[in-house]
Amino acid sequence: MMLIAFVLQTVRIAIPYLLAAAGGVMSERVGVIALGLEGMMLGGAFGAVLGSYYTGSAWVGLVCAMGAGVLVATVLAVCTLRFRADQVVVGIALNLLVMGTTQFFLRLAFDSASNSPRVNGFGGEGSSLGMLSSFSNPLVWIGLAALPAIGWVLWQTPFGLRIRSVGEKPAAAATLGVPVRALQWRGVLLCGVLASLGGAYLALDQHQFTDGMTAGRGFIALAAIIFGRWMPLRIAAACLLFAAAETLQIQLQGAQLVPSQFVELIPYVLTIVALAGVVGKSAPPAALGKVE
Amino acid sequence: MTAHASRSVLTRTVEALLAPVLAVAIAVVVGDLLILTYGESPGTVYRLLLEGTWGNVYGFGQVLYKTMTLICTGLAFAYAARAGLFNVGAEGQLAAGGFAAALVGLWLPGATPAVLAVLLCTASAMGAGAVTGAVPGVLRARFGASEVIVTIMLNFVVLALLNYTVASHMAVPETLHTEVMRVGFVARLGAVVPAFTGSAANFTIIAALIAAIVAWWALFRTRSGYELRAVGLQPDAAEYGGVNVPRTWVRAMMWSGAFAGLGGINYVLGYKHYYEEGFAAGSGFLGIAVALVGRNHPLGIILAAFLFATLSQGGLAVNALVPKQLVDILEGVVILAVATTVPEVQRLLRQSAARLVQRASTESPT
Numbered sequence: 001m002m003l004i005a006f007v008l009q010t011v012r013i014a015i016p017y018l019l020a021a022a023g024g025v026m027s028e029r030v031g032v033i034a035l036g037l038e039g040m041m042l043g044g045a046f047g048a049v050l051g052s053y054y055t056g057s058a059w060v061g062l063v064c065a066m067g068a069g070v071l072v073a074t075v076l077a078v079c080t081l082r083f084r085a086d087q088v089v090v091g092i093a094l095n096l097l098v099m100g101t102t103q104f105f106l107r108l109a110f111d112s113a114s115n116s117p118r119v120n121g122f123g124g125e126g127s128s129l130g131m132l133s134s135f136s137n138p139l140v141w142i143g144l145a146a147l148p149a150i151g152w153v154l155w156q157t158p159f160g161l162r163i164r165s166v167g168e169k170p171a172a173a174a175t176l177g178v179p180v181r182a183l184q185w186r187g188v189l190l191c192g193v194l195a196s197l198g199g200a201y202l203a204l205d206q207h208q209f210t211d212g213m214t215a216g217r218g219f220i221a222l223a224a225i226i227f228g229r230w231m232p233l234r235i236a237a238a239c240l241l242f243a244a245a246e247t248l249q250i251q252l253q254g255a256q257l258v259p260s261q262f263v264e265l266i267p268y269v270l271t272i273v274a275l276a277g278v279v280g281k282s283a284p285p286a287a288l289g290k291v292e
Numbered sequence: 293m294t295a296h297a298s299r300s301v302l303t304r305t306v307e308a309l310l311a312p313v314l315a316v317a318i319a320v321v322v323g324d325l326l327i328l329t330y331g332e333s334p335g336t337v338y339r340l341l342l343e344g345t346w347g348n349v350y351g352f353g354q355v356l357y358k359t360m361t362l363i364c365t366g367l368a369f370a371y372a373a374r375a376g377l378f379n380v381g382a383e384g385q386l387a388a389g390g391f392a393a394a395l396v397g398l399w400l401p402g403a404t405p406a407v408l409a410v411l412l413c414t415a416s417a418m419g420a421g422a423v424t425g426a427v428p429g430v431l432r433a434r435f436g437a438s439e440v441i442v443t444i445m446l447n448f449v450v451l452a453l454l455n456y457t458v459a460s461h462m463a464v465p466e467t468l469h470t471e472v473m474r475v476g477f478v479a480r481l482g483a484v485v486p487a488f489t490g491s492a493a494n495f496t497i498i499a500a501l502i503a504a505i506v507a508w509w510a511l512f513r514t515r516s517g518y519e520l521r522a523v524g525l526q527p528d529a530a531e532y533g534g535v536n537v538p539r540t541w542v543r544a545m546m547w548s549g550a551f552a553g554l555g556g557i558n559y560v561l562g563y564k565h566y567y568e569e570g571f572a573a574g575s576g577f578l579g580i581a582v583a584l585v586g587r588n589h590p591l592g593i594i595l596a597a598f599l600f601a602t603l604s605q606g607g608l609a610v611n612a613l614v615p616k617q618l619v620d621i622l623e624g625v626v627i628l629a630v631a632t633t634v635p636e637v638q639r640l641l642r643q644s645a646a647r648l649v650q651r652a653s654t655e656s657p658t
Contacts, residue, residue, distance in 0.1 A: 033440075075628070083632040088378050088440050092580060093627035100620025107615045108329060219444060226441060261456040268445040275437035284438075 006247055012205070014243035015143035016041065016198040016214075020221035021228075021235050022146035023194030028230060029154065029167045030187030031287040035091025036076050037195050038218025039098035043068040044196025045203035045213055046102040050109060052119040058204055061119070062139075062197070069196020070189055072098060077188040080291055081181060087289050095218075103211050114211050121204035139201040146194060147239075151232030163187060167285035184291070195221075223271040230284060242267045303641055308592070310637050312585050315629035319622045326621060330614045337610050337618075344609020345602045351609065353481060353491025357558065358601035359594075361386070361572050363500040364555030365579025366597050367507050368425075368548045370588035372439075374511055375544035376524035381428060381443030382552040383576025384450035385421040389553025391454050392420030393560045394567035397473030409475035414499060414557055421553015422546040424450055429545025433538035439545070447576070455569050469568035478562040494562030501594070503554055508590040510547075520544055552576065578604075581627045 020041055024034035044065040051057075051064030076094055079085040103113070110116045122137040135141075154160035163183055165173040170180045195218065202217070203209050220242055228235030249263035324334040345351045365382040372379035379385075393413040400409055428442040455468075462470045478496050482489035511517040522530040523540045531537045559571045582600055586592030603623060607616035 035440075035444075079628055079632045084635055085628075085631040088380070089580065089584060089631045090628060092380065092577060093624050093631065096577065096620060097624030097628065100617040100624055103617040104326065104615050104621060105329075113615065216448065219448070222441070223445060259456055259460065261452045265449050265452050268448045271445050272431070272437070272442055272449075275442060276431050276435045277437070 006244075006251065009250070010240060010244045010247045011140065011144070013246050014239050015140055015201050016217050017221050017224055017239035017243060018143040018236060019139070019146055019198030019201065020195045020218055021224045021239055022143075022150055022232070023191035023198070024221055024225050025147075025150060025230060025232060025235055026163075026187045026194070027191035028225060028288055029163055029285055030184045031167045031170065031285060031289070031291060032076070032080055032184060032188050032191075033087045033091060033289050034191060034222055034225065035088060036072065036094040036218075037191075037221050038214055038216065039091075039095040040069050040072045040192050040195035041199035041202070041214040041218045041221075042095075042102055042212070043072045043098045044199030046105075046199075046209055047196065048200035048203045049116045049119050049209035052121070052204065053109075053116060056120055058120050058122050061204060062200055065196045065200035065203075066193050069192035069194075069199075071192075072196075073189050073192025076192075077185055081184055081188070084291055087291070099212060102209070106209070106211060116209040118207050119204070121207050137201075137205075139197060139204070142197060143201065147232040147236040154232065164285075167287055170287050220267045223267040226271050226284075227267070227274045229274075303645060307637060307641055308587055311630050311633045312596075314633050314637075315585070315626045318629045319625045322625050323618065323622050326618055327614055332613045337613055340610050340613065341606035345605045349487040350491045351605060353488045353493035354605045355598070355601045356481070356497055357492040357494070357563070358575075358604050359597045360494075360497040360500045360558040360562075361555040361575045362578060362582050362597035362600055363497075363504060363594055364551050364558075365576050366582030366586060366593040367503055367579075367590065368421075368552035368555075369579045369583035370586065370590070370593055371507055371511070371551060372425075372544050372548035373583060373588050374524045375520045375540060376527060377429075377432065377541060377544060377548075378440045379425065379428070379443055379545060379548045379552075380440055380580070381425065381446050381450075381549070381576070382555075382579045383573070384443075384447040385424045385549040385552035386555045386572055386576050387454055388420040388424045388450055388556070389417035390556025390560045390571055391458075391567050392553070393417040393476065393557050394470055394473060397476035397560070397565070398471060400475050402474045404475045406475065406477070410478055410561060413473075413476040413561055414554065417553045417556045417560075418550040419553070421556070422550040425545045425547075425549015425552070426542060429542040432545070433541045458567065458569060467568075468570075469564070470566045472565045473560075476561050477565055478557070480562065492563045494558070496558045496562040499554060499557065503551055504590040504594055507547075507551065511590075516540075516543070552579070578623065581623055581630075584627060584630050 020037050023040070024037050027034040047068030048061040048065035050061070052061030072094060076090060079090045080087050106116065107113055122139070154164060162173065162178045165178060166180050166183045174180045198217070198221070199214055202213060206213070221239070224235050224238035224242060228238040245263055245266045249258070249260055327334045327337045345355050365386060368382045368385065369379055393416060396413045396416045397409065400412065424446070427446060428437070428439040431437040431442050432439045458470060459468065464471060478494050480488065480491075481493040481495065482491065511521065519530065519535045520540055520543070522533065523535055523537050527537050555572065555575065560567055564571075578600055582593055582596045585599065586594070586596035600623065603619045607619035610616065610618065
């Protein structure tokens with residue numbers, strides 16, 4: 001029973017990571033650094049709460065979340081793809097921008113500086129499923145399926161081959177008639193959609209928006225992408241590993257074996273170690289960060 | 293020759309000013325729209341913003357206080373950027389610097405001469421920043437690890453370790469800050485100019501200005517600065533020219549971290565005299581904006597730091613009418629606008645310059 005509870009909580013914590021990392025790997029595979037994940041998630045969370053609050057339907061919230069994610073991704077794409085602005089600078093600026101924008105409109109929409117009122121999520125408390133109630137949430141299934149699906153698309157379909165070629169050698173891809181810029185746009189927009197679903201999951205799970213509620217999860221997803229060496233199934237494993245560490249820390253809270261701050265550091269330290277090449281060579285897409 | 297030289301000076305001036313001016317114009321338009329969503333008049337809000345910052349001595353002092361930290365984090369980003377590296381880790385380096393300064397101030401005996409104590413605290417702030425900056429520098433030079441990702445991840449690591457250390461071993465009960473230091477106090481501006489009394493502005497801003505001069509001199513007047521810029525422009529060519537590229541990267545990241553660490557003395561030595569969790573949260577990231585608008589030049593950085601400090605302080609002044617996050621949005625818009633217009637402006641100027649040269653060569657046959 002302990003084990004089942006552990007697995008279920010790990011999955012719950014992992015869903016936002018899995019969704020954001022799935023988006024991030026699409027963006028990075030077309031050569032655009034996924035530094036804006038945090039902002040896309042936060043935008044998605046805000047959109048979900050707005051939609052659910054004004055209509056009472058979590059499904060509408062989901063649509064609004066995706067709209068917000070696409071909006072953030074469009075700004076990213078216009079700046080980096082159309083105007084070839086520096087991807088690192090744009091990514092960081094977008095995170096600041098979304099953070100400010102959500103807080104700014106929080107007061108306008110809900111007359112509060114810190115959080116929204118309670119909104120409807122998927123499967124209310126009345127659900128008889130108890131511990132299993134999270135499995136009535138469509139986002140859980142989308143989250144679990146996203147990375148395997150992307151792995152299949154990237155390595156088993158002609159479309160995936162083109163996507164990878166754009167991230168590795170865009171000039172060669174263009175020579176073969178691959179529409180490089182169009183595929184980059186698609187990668188970035190898909191990133192926005194998936195990352196915003198990660199944010200929507202957080203907000204609908206907690207039934208409200210609180211300011212800065214993504215709390216660095218976009219960067220943990222980025223860490224998972226790097227630790228998983230840009231391979232979808234490895235990334236999924238990394239997300240679950242990071243989530244399991246958090247679950248362990250929550251469940252052992254009373255025991256105080258390790259300070260909680262140290263457990264929080266696991267994804268970041270592992271990523272630095274992975275980048276230093278201690279656990280095998282990590283190979284990012286060759287054209288990552290270089291849009292021509 | 294002279295015509296060509298003067299044109300290039302003109303082009304460079306236009307190039308340096310056009311993008312920031314355009315960016316601020318875009319930000320003002322966005323700001324207007326945002327203010328209108330709250331049913332307020334943009335003119336009233338902007339007037340309030342200026343009155344709360346430049347319009348009274350207290351507000352101006354607060355702007356100067358914020359300028360100090362932003363000069364340091366701006367220099368930090370620019371120094372690494374000149375070597376072709378992205379130091380996104382100023383947030384952690386700044387905190388490490390402030391912590392080290394407080395640690396030394398707590399540890400030194402109370403009888404330490406004031407000047408010596410301030411110098412030791414400042415040196416340790418820069419040292420702690422340099423060590424924090426050196427880690428991504430070494431990982432980049434030795435293993436080719438992306439310094440962007442390492443500095444971002446290291447921010448979380450450094451801040452969590454500092455928070456843990458302070459919260460569980462050093463904090464005054466019920467607070468998130470350490471005891472007040474025994475020595476290492478820097479006077480506030482209010483001690484000399486009474487009108488500033490009450491504002492946090494203090495004389496550590498002189499250290500920031502000296503740092504800007506040192507950075508300018510090191511970058512543009514020394515051999516190692518020339519090498520650093522050569523590596524930033526074209527590492528392969530620099531290496532072929534005999535520059536040790538990995539060593540230049542590590543050195544650039546160490547200095548970059550040292551500049552960020554220096555920013556920590558503003559709060560610790562000049563204002564509160566203790567280290568507190570999150571004492572300058574956000575200033576590290578804002579340094580990127582400062583360096584970008586200041587075009588990675590120390591003089592530009594001083595001006596840009598003043599601009600962004602004005603915005604930050606101005607947010608508090610307008611909070612009654614519109615949320616203070618208005619200025620966060622404006623800052624984000626300015627960064628995006630500068631980042632996108634600079635390459636575009638350069639491209640347009642290069643095109644028009646090429647056209648001019650072409651016309652000149654067709655009109656005056658040799």
